[in-house]
Amino acid sequence: MDARIDVYKALGLQLGEAHVIRNAGGVARDAVRSILISQRLLGTREVAVIHHTDCGMLTFTAPDLRNIVKSDAKSRPANVKEAIEKAVDSLEIYEFGHLENSVKDDVKFLQDNLLVLDETEVTGWIFDVKTGKVSQVAQGKLEPNLTCILRLFMLHLSRTFVSIPIDADCEQPSERTSPANEVREKHPSFSDLEQELAT
Structure with missing residues (x-):
């Protein structure tokens, strides 16, 4: 709910591209009702928990x-x-006293919550209000391919502000190909997106 942060501008979003749920501290427990509606009535299957640095919730x-x-x-x-x-x-x-731990706690809460659909990919991120960078601090639980898709999507949203490489934590030892490359083969648009962002 920090008035300094324009979420759409920070993540490169256009109106209508995502449901943005805001509250003091970005606390997941306070957002369950909205997530429930977003999922069951509007089809959302990916949730990115994003907290930010210099958060007032850390001061009391x-x-x-x-x-x-x-x-x-x-x-x-x-x-x-x-x-x-x-x-x-x-x-x-x-209340919470540690920013990264609060993100991880929120991600686990949503992953374990019976009201959140099992096929939901939930990941955790921290937005740096000084640099504009978004860093991932909590992984999803679904198969690697889906996690890579979400990472590429977050990279697309944040343009050059995301401080993770495209293949971060996606590659696994394989004689054939990495999960990240499988994503690119099955979803050519993501390869186009990578090339666009690299230029």
């Missing part, structure tokens, strides 16, 4: 925020003050 704890809300409520009528305190105490804040 859940008790800190609850205390601020309760302090603001002190001047309210007793019954209103009590209701506010109960509401904020029951609210999930989803």
Whole structure:
């Protein structure tokens, strides 16, 4: 929800090319309802969890925020003050103290969540607000070919800003060909895309 970040511009997206779900901290648990709708009603099968550097969620704890809300409520009528305190105490804040770990935790949460379709590829990324680079920090669980397709797609979205090579973690020892090359054989458009990005 950081107002400094234009997600579409940062990833080279046009309106209508992706469902962008935003919340404080980019927390997956807070996005399940939207992901559910995106998948079951609109056909989404790939989810990229993207958090960003210089995130405000790293600067406070859940008790800190609850205390601020309760302090603001002190001047309210007793019954209103009590209701506010109960509401904020029951609210999930989803705090975290380490950026990369928070991405990995969110990816695992979605991969294990029974409401998320089994065939969904979920990966985790960090967007650097200073450099504009997007780096992958959490792998998907599906077959290598599909992971390579998603990597190529993310490279397409971010143009030259992605700090991963096209074959990163895609190649496996093989006498015939690597999974990345299999992707290119089955999906010629991705080979065209690589050539376009290389120029």
